[in-house]
Amino acid sequence: MSAVAAEVDARGANVVAGGVMRAGAALVLGLLVLAAVWPGLFTAYSPTEVDPALALRPPGGGHLLGTDQLGRDIWTRIVYGTRLSLFTGLAATALAVAGGTCAGLLAALGGRAADQAVMRTADVLLALPGMLLALIVITVLGPGQGSALIAIAVSEMPGYARMIRARALVVRRAEYVDAAVVLGLPHRSVVARHILPNSLSPLLVLATLGTGTAILAGSALSFLGLGVRPPQPEWGALLAEGREFLATAWWLALFPGLAITVTVVAVNVMGRHLRLRFEGRRA
Amino acid sequence: GGGPPPATSAGAAFSFALNTEPSCLDPHVSIADATALIQRGVVDSLVSQDASGGLHPWLARSWRISKDLKEYTFDLRTDVTFHDGAKLDAAAVKANFDRVVARTTKSQYANVLLGPYRDSVVVDEHTVRVRFTEPFQPFLQAASTAYLGIQSPKGPEGPRCAKVVGSGPFVFGSYARQKSVTLRRNPSYRWGPGAAPVGGGPAHLDTLTFRFLPENATRLGALTSGQVDGIAAVPTSSVAALQADPGVRLVRTPSQGAVYGVYLNSSSGVFKDARLRAAFRAAIDVDLLVRTTHFGVYERAWSILSPTTPYYDKSVENSWKYDPEHAAELLDEAGWTARDAQGYRTKGGARLTVRWPTTQAQESADQRGILAQGIQAAVRKAGFELVRDSVQNGQLFGLVQDGTYDLYDMAWSRADPDILRGFLHSENLPMAGENVARVDDPEVDSWLTGAARTGDEEARRSAYAKAQRWAVDRAVVVPLYVPVQLVAVAKAVEGLTSDPAGFPRFDGVRLPR
Amino acid sequence: MTLSPGGSLLDVENLSVSFHGAVAVDGVSFSIAPGECLALVGESGSGKSVTARALVGLAGKGAKVRAGRLVLDGQDLRGHRPRDWRRLRGRRIGLVLQDALTALDPLRTVGAEVAEGLRAHRLASRGEVAGRVSELLGAVGVPNPDERRHQYPHQLSGGLRQRALIAGALAGEPELLIADEPTTALDVSVQARILDLLAERRAAGTALLLISHDLAVVARLADRIAVMRAGRIVELGPAGEVLSEPRHPYTRELLAAVPSAAPRPARTFPGSALLSVREVGKRFADGTAALEGVSLEVSPGEILGLVGESGSGKTTLARVALGLLAPDGGEVLLDGEPWSALTERERRPLRHRVGVVWQDPLSSLDPRHTVAKLIGEALSTRHEREPGEARRPRETGEVLSARHSRGIAVAESLAMVGLGPELASRRPHQLSGGQRQRVAIARALAVRPSLLICDEPVSALDVSIQAQVLDLLLRLRDELGLAMLFISHDLAVIRQVSDRVAVMRAGRVVETAHAADLFAQPRHAYTRALLQAVPRVA
Amino acid sequence: MTGVLRLVAGWLARAAGVLLGAATLAFVAMQLIPGDPARAIVGSAPATEQTMAAIRAEMGLDLPLAEQYLRYLARLARGDLGRSFQIERPVAEVLGEQVWPTVQLAVCAIGLALAGALLVAVLTAGRRGRGTVALAELVALSTPTFWLGLVLLSVFSFRLGLLPVGDGEPASLVLPSLTLAVPLGATLTQVLREGLEHALEQPFVTTALARGASGAAVRVRHALRHALIPMVTLSGWLLGGLFGGAVLVETVFARQGLGRVTLAAVVGRDFPVVIAVVMLSALVFVVVNTLVDVAYLLIDPRLRPA
Ligand SMILES: Nc1ncnc2c1ncn2[C@@H]1O[C@H](COP(=O)(O)OP(=O)(O)OP(=O)(O)O)[C@@H](O)[C@H]1O
Numbered sequence A: 001m002s003a004v005a006a007e008v009d010a011r012g013a014n015v016v017a018g019g020v021m022r023a024g025a026a027l028v029l030g031l032l033v034l035a036a037v038w039p040g041l042f043t044a045y046s047p048t049e050v051d052p053a054l055a056l057r058p059p060g061g062g063h064l065l066g067t068d069q070l071g072r073d074i075w076t077r078i079v080y081g082t083r084l085s086l087f088t089g090l091a092a093t094a095l096a097v098a099g100g101t102c103a104g105l106l107a108a109l110g111g112r113a114a115d116q117a118v119m120r121t122a123d124v125l126l127a128l129p130g131m132l133l134a135l136i137v138i139t140v141l142g143p144g145q146g147s148a149l150i151a152i153a154v155s156e157m158p159g160y161a162r163m164i165r166a167r168a169l170v171v172r173r174a175e176y177v178d179a180a181v182v183l184g185l186p187h188r189s190v191v192a193r194h195i196l197p198n199s200l201s202p203l204l205v206l207a208t209l210g211t212g213t214a215i216l217a218g219s220a221l222s223f224l225g226l227g228v229r230p231p232q233p234e235w236g237a238l239l240a241e242g243r244e245f246l247a248t249a250w251w252l253a254l255f256p257g258l259a260i261t262v263t264v265v266a267v268n269v270m271g272r273h274l275r276l277r278f279e280g281r282r283a
Numbered sequence B: 001g002g003g004p005p006p007a008t009s010a011g012a013a014f015s016f017a018l019n020t021e022p023s024c025l026d027p028h029v030s031i032a033d034a035t036a037l038i039q040r041g042v043v044d045s046l047v048s049q050d051a052s053g054g055l056h057p058w059l060a061r062s063w064r065i066s067k068d069l070k071e072y073t074f075d076l077r078t079d080v081t082f083h084d085g086a087k088l089d090a091a092a093v094k095a096n097f098d099r100v101v102a103r104t105t106k107s108q109y110a111n112v113l114l115g116p117y118r119d120s121v122v123v124d125e126h127t128v129r130v131r132f133t134e135p136f137q138p139f140l141q142a143a144s145t146a147y148l149g150i151q152s153p154k155g156p157e158g159p160r161c162a163k164v165v166g167s168g169p170f171v172f173g174s175y176a177r178q179k180s181v182t183l184r185r186n187p188s189y190r191w192g193p194g195a196a197p198v199g200g201g202p203a204h205l206d207t208l209t210f211r212f213l214p215e216n217a218t219r220l221g222a223l224t225s226g227q228v229d230g231i232a233a234v235p236t237s238s239v240a241a242l243q244a245d246p247g248v249r250l251v252r253t254p255s256q257g258a259v260y261g262v263y264l265n266s267s268s269g270v271f272k273d274a275r276l277r278a279a280f281r282a283a284i285d286v287d288l289l290v291r292t293t294h295f296g297v298y299e300r301a302w303s304i305l306s307p308t309t310p311y312y313d314k315s316v317e318n319s320w321k322y323d324p325e326h327a328a329e330l331l332d333e334a335g336w337t338a339r340d341a342q343g344y345r346t347k348g349g350a351r352l353t354v355r356w357p358t359t360q361a362q363e364s365a366d367q368r369g370i371l372a373q374g375i376q377a378a379v380r381k382a383g384f385e386l387v388r389d390s391v392q393n394g395q396l397f398g399l400v401q402d403g404t405y406d407l408y409d410m411a412w413s414r415a416d417p418d419i420l421r422g423f424l425h426s427e428n429l430p431m432a433g434e435n436v437a438r439v440d441d442p443e444v445d446s447w448l449t450g451a452a453r454t455g456d457e458e459a460r461r462s463a464y465a466k467a468q469r470w471a472v473d474r475a476v477v478v479p480l481y482v483p484v485q486l487v488a489v490a491k492a493v494e495g496l497t498s499d500p501a502g503f504p505r506f507d508g509v510r511l512p513r
Numbered sequence C: 001m002t003l004s005p006g007g008s009l010l011d012v013e014n015l016s017v018s019f020h021g022a023v024a025v026d027g028v029s030f031s032i033a034p035g036e037c038l039a040l041v042g043e044s045g046s047g048k049s050v051t052a053r054a055l056v057g058l059a060g061k062g063a064k065v066r067a068g069r070l071v072l073d074g075q076d077l078r079g080h081r082p083r084d085w086r087r088l089r090g091r092r093i094g095l096v097l098q099d100a101l102t103a104l105d106p107l108r109t110v111g112a113e114v115a116e117g118l119r120a121h122r123l124a125s126r127g128e129v130a131g132r133v134s135e136l137l138g139a140v141g142v143p144n145p146d147e148r149r150h151q152y153p154h155q156l157s158g159g160l161r162q163r164a165l166i167a168g169a170l171a172g173e174p175e176l177l178i179a180d181e182p183t184t185a186l187d188v189s190v191q192a193r194i195l196d197l198l199a200e201r202r203a204a205g206t207a208l209l210l211i212s213h214d215l216a217v218v219a220r221l222a223d224r225i226a227v228m229r230a231g232r233i234v235e236l237g238p239a240g241e242v243l244s245e246p247r248h249p250y251t252r253e254l255l256a257a258v259p260s261a262a263p264r265p266a267r268t269f270p271g272s273a274l275l276s277v278r279e280v281g282k283r284f285a286d287g288t289a290a291l292e293g294v295s296l297e298v299s300p301g302e303i304l305g306l307v308g309e310s311g312s313g314k315t316t317l318a319r320v321a322l323g324l325l326a327p328d329g330g331e332v333l334l335d336g337e338p339w340s341a342l343t344e345r346e347r348r349p350l351r352h353r354v355g356v357v358w359q360d361p362l363s364s365l366d367p368r369h370t371v372a373k374l375i376g377e378a379l380s381t382r383h384e385r386e387p388g389e390a391r392r393p394r395e396t397g398e399v400l401s402a403r404h405s406r407g408i409a410v411a412e413s414l415a416m417v418g419l420g421p422e423l424a425s426r427r428p429h430q431l432s433g434g435q436r437q438r439v440a441i442a443r444a445l446a447v448r449p450s451l452l453i454c455d456e457p458v459s460a461l462d463v464s465i466q467a468q469v470l471d472l473l474l475r476l477r478d479e480l481g482l483a484m485l486f487i488s489h490d491l492a493v494i495r496q497v498s499d500r501v502a503v504m505r506a507g508r509v510v511e512t513a514h515a516a517d518l519f520a521q522p523r524h525a526y527t528r529a530l531l532q533a534v535p536r537v538a
Numbered sequence D: 001m002t003g004v005l006r007l008v009a010g011w012l013a014r015a016a017g018v019l020l021g022a023a024t025l026a027f028v029a030m031q032l033i034p035g036d037p038a039r040a041i042v043g044s045a046p047a048t049e050q051t052m053a054a055i056r057a058e059m060g061l062d063l064p065l066a067e068q069y070l071r072y073l074a075r076l077a078r079g080d081l082g083r084s085f086q087i088e089r090p091v092a093e094v095l096g097e098q099v100w101p102t103v104q105l106a107v108c109a110i111g112l113a114l115a116g117a118l119l120v121a122v123l124t125a126g127r128r129g130r131g132t133v134a135l136a137e138l139v140a141l142s143t144p145t146f147w148l149g150l151v152l153l154s155v156f157s158f159r160l161g162l163l164p165v166g167d168g169e170p171a172s173l174v175l176p177s178l179t180l181a182v183p184l185g186a187t188l189t190q191v192l193r194e195g196l197e198h199a200l201e202q203p204f205v206t207t208a209l210a211r212g213a214s215g216a217a218v219r220v221r222h223a224l225r226h227a228l229i230p231m232v233t234l235s236g237w238l239l240g241g242l243f244g245g246a247v248l249v250e251t252v253f254a255r256q257g258l259g260r261v262t263l264a265a266v267v268g269r270d271f272p273v274v275i276a277v278v279m280l281s282a283l284v285f286v287v288v289n290t291l292v293d294v295a296y297l298l299i300d301p302r303l304r305p306a
């Protein structure tokens, strides 16, 4: 027997690469969570303690990534900043998903009037760029970590609401929902057991990807001085402080930027993986 | 008198990058330094002030001051023409000052400079008398600033705040928001102040462009890559690099006026107690902090006034110092003995918290945010919790008016010690002025009022010295650093000078080709 | 095994295809003579499509294809490079893919699709293309080809799309046409027309490789039949022989599964109707009149078959009868009491009396829940109704803990449909199609309904499994005395199970009769047309 | 024909709805701001109670809320956007000056992103090595815009002195639009490639191959059109991304533009400017979305009205 045609399986090669990447992403995320919970595990310095005598040391020696203008260790500040950056991303996404789910379910199951009200509002919110929405929220609430969080949540919420609604409308017509109705299950258990979980699960996968976006948005707001405030070592805020020193002390702006990128890449890899798995199973 | 017109290189264009863009370009309205800097070349003033504080004729050939310091009579030049062709006369000057105080002008600063202004009287075509309701000594110096510069009585056409018509060596050309302002040479200029480098004649430059590049890195890059000929507000972190750059010259002019410092609200909250104010001050190693954050470019400050301001009192230097133990003693003495879990001091269960509201703009300027972080870390060791809320301009002003703050930071350049009146006189409590330490002391009031009402040098010197001393003794302020106007220009640029406030002036600039 | 008639067009020997080590086709050998029709039958997943695609070098991504011999008209296809394959495809071998709905590009006109083969092989100049396309469409029986070729696939009916697809495959006048399940998605009547069309092509001399899972379909056309199972050909012989004297047990199984039994003896059902549908009408928001004045009755213990072509309103009627859709006119009574007129709240306590089994078992089971949970949920509504009885397993009468008794009840439910308790912990996607449908039936029965509405309960299943599920339903009917409204478009299935049959067309019931009478003497013209179109084995 | 009319009527209704909604949103946001709006208008200037009262009367802040709302809508309907608190000039003028630089930036960025995305996606879809390219794209779209801008600036402008900073010369547009285009292009590439790969797996592609069509023909004639649909769908998102990017890029590169004006207005609570930006964004969105709908009709015959 001889080979007639042997097509190279590009996908197979990808699966291997995907596995390596996924392992890397999982490792990074694990470390990030650890750093967020026990930052002390990774560093012996304090993130806010000032020692002008050590100002602007380049990377190396006792300070892995160098020190900033007030002699604070950059590595330590980045480690302690993990909690802020991750928290902003996760909390904003959680808020957006929770709000979006309520609004979306209300629209899908609450009758025409509710549907119109929710969807027209969502239309308007979706018509405005996310950043602009965030800026409006900050105009109202004033700058700060809380407002940045709400601002990001508000800008992401309408998207989630719309997705949940669309999904709930499909799920509501699914035969398994009809089957549950025909069994005589009470309305609330049909919603709670069948419609909600099945509408939500694809959204949760997308929310993973949304968390990456939220982390980026959070650091952008901090960079603009509208989010987390110094001396809190949020990554975007560190970058904002460091940009003065692009020419003289490059390490100030380089490493926080890398931290953001690596984190968002890891979150994206995981999110995509979940999405593939989810969609693969459904197909 | 005008000298002979010097030879100019044809087509000489000079561009200068600023770090801030004023929201209004009319010096009668705006409070911004940048407005004065840009319009200095466009508007002339009645008098001019030299670097040592001496006052000289400019649009006014001479002046007389009444004994009670309530009336100033100016004898105006007869040969001055505004850029729109209008002639300078007494009515024009009167129109200017009346405009400044008119409510519709919404002046933010020029009206303050006019103080107790009553009215102006046209004595004859070229004689004008400016009258005040109270004796007002600082008027002449105020009249030398661009804020009180004389604009054409016809006024500009088009939107307010966008264009200014004066009689200066430069004509206002065009304005593109967030980008640039361009000035053109006024070839018929003959009435420059005698002391000016050009000797009173027209400027050398054909065009003078101010570009707005708020990002420090961008501004620096624009200079080193030759896209602009000069920049203002060189960040202190780049001074060393620029000094090493053979193509660039750094010009440093110490500012006159109030240094950059933190004022402590002495009328409410914990800082009502003088011991706490002193403890706060003693907890900060100002020397080290300023040296670190400003790389030795700025000098640390000792008093509200900067050392180059007239009547600076040198004796306050070293009269207070960094002394954490003393701070601890003072706090113990005041009853803040306990510490909570975070290590902050408490008294009766209340944490020793002080609030220092700030705006984004304030914080990003001149490393002030970093400096504040240093202070925050330093006083934390002493047991203070220092909270810095970022608020918006309007809110900040509301907080300041209501007095719901403990600390407030600022610097103020003006080449006159009368500035102390703004900071320490009770009539200038935040509703009306910048007395953010909320000093309300009849004795201080009398020193400062007295100094403003007398022409007697010695009396003024001693009154201002007492006021400076008082502020330091009562620790109503922690002076931090003496601001320096740091301007960098390409090596080839010649003839750049600065006015007494430390801002660059361009009428003498020459670009040899 | 291989028959080798002289002068074959295509010779395949020992063809194997594997995907990442998983063998899909395992040493298949056959040959096709010019003008001959070879049918490839077998259950889903047996490797029919993969075999077909391997013949044109499109076995799929990641496929490893090996063959001892692969000769087309004397030319060895092994070692063909992509360019060689391209020259062969469409020109010498035409392929009609399995699903006409997705095999045409929805964004391009039908004409452009048909012309693709002409362009690729430069068979017509730019100016001639349009004319050739119309000709081709006309030849496969597309009416008004000059207009149709400017239309997009979505503007064509299923039958027309299938014809367009065949026209595209015939554009290059290939000697061999491979048709992969060309009639599965179609109505019986359309199915018949497509089969006629293929017969025409064969008569014109084109060799045909016809693939189907349905023996009855290929019986009409095939000269020889190859039966595939799990990647191998288990039996290959002349059509008549294979159909009348199957040698392999699997072939016998396939044949046995073809529903051909005589209709059930007529039974009468005294007493009042369990379900009565009276003059029911339903019009959808977009104006479609799905039901118009439909009346039906189902007596206790009776199976009423409902047939009709796609879109005739069968599912809509089922949903109305289930109380999922409110009728616009008329009413539905359950046991003589109002049913469709009730509010959902009033209806809920009565819901246990009517159960449903949908066509697609996968989408009728919530993918997130285990079998135990799915059935347990149904049981729980019964427990609320009959609290005492539920806790007591039949044999012992001993009272058990709620959880334990629930487990036993689930196992009992599964046993009733012939499934073992080990499936309880699986989720729907971990079950085979037949198992899924059994779970769906078990769930429907868990609430002890007296009426079961089945909407195409077997059409998603393979023939062999189809027979098992039908047997199960009939057994349950006998054991539990269930009444059923049984919907299908497959007359053979209807004939096998129904006591009475109702025929629907365009939203109306055109004929209702006892099964035996209907199949013997159809009265309505439409019923007669339906019956004639049914393919039959031998 | 009536189908087309109905379509156009639908678009107009939607446009009106979005604009009204945006105006209402801005109004509500303004009401939600704590504190006295007059105070915010005065800003940092000292003001007596009388001045504030005068401002309130001038702005109609002392009227009942419903009347304020109606007047506000009427003003917007007339195209009167009011005066900026901060700059004290008509808002229309303030924004008018800033539109062009932002449009330039956006057009360049979109052009770069689209060209790059088309090229990379068509070349790599379904081919070997796309895993590596995909990783690069992932990194690109995970990189904060402001950081990328800073890095490019410091390398190309400061270190190498290749490209000017600030605006003015066309060359100064290179780095900002590149900064904006990189994450945008990476996202577009991924969407486009996913669309292409999805399309390439469809049975109609196999059918086309079975008819003898070549690989390239299949990519261009069949798959690309299908892949364009998700791209077009993304344009709303694209717009949002552009605006957010413009705010950051204009800040980092100190360029003129709407983004920076908006940021300044937000920091200074300059409501008239914020409201005008909201209305402008809504308008742009409506226009782009209508174009998108037209594009859908051109691409997908299934959506065309009968
Ligand atoms: N591209 C592919 N990658 C992996 N496995 C495949 C691929 N194509 C087919 N298979 C597997 O090969 C086996 C045979 O599939 P094939 O499509 O030939 O079945 P079939 O007999 O045509 O079934 P059906 O009647 O359902 O069309 C199945 O198990 C299927 O899952």
Ligand SMILES: Nc1ncnc2c1ncn2[C@@H]1O[C@H](COP(=O)(O)OP(=O)(O)OP(=O)(O)O)[C@@H](O)[C@H]1O
Residues within 6 Å of the ligand: C284, C285, C286, C288, C289, C290, C308, C309, C310, C311, C312, C313, C314, C315, C316, C317, C489
């Ligand atoms: N929700 C709906 N909205 C609009 N029209 C519908 C809806 N559901 C069904 N229809 C239409 O009503 C008619 C009857 O549909 P129904 O599903 O009852 O047909 P069916 O006989 O079950 O067909 P099939 O054999 O294909 O399942 C069809 O024309 C269908 O397009």
Ligand SMILES: [Mg+2]
Residues within 6 Å of the ligand: C048, C049, C050, C098, C180
């Ligand atoms: Mg198949």
Ligand SMILES: [Mg+2]
Residues within 6 Å of the ligand: C314, C315, C316, C455
């Ligand atoms: Mg149906």
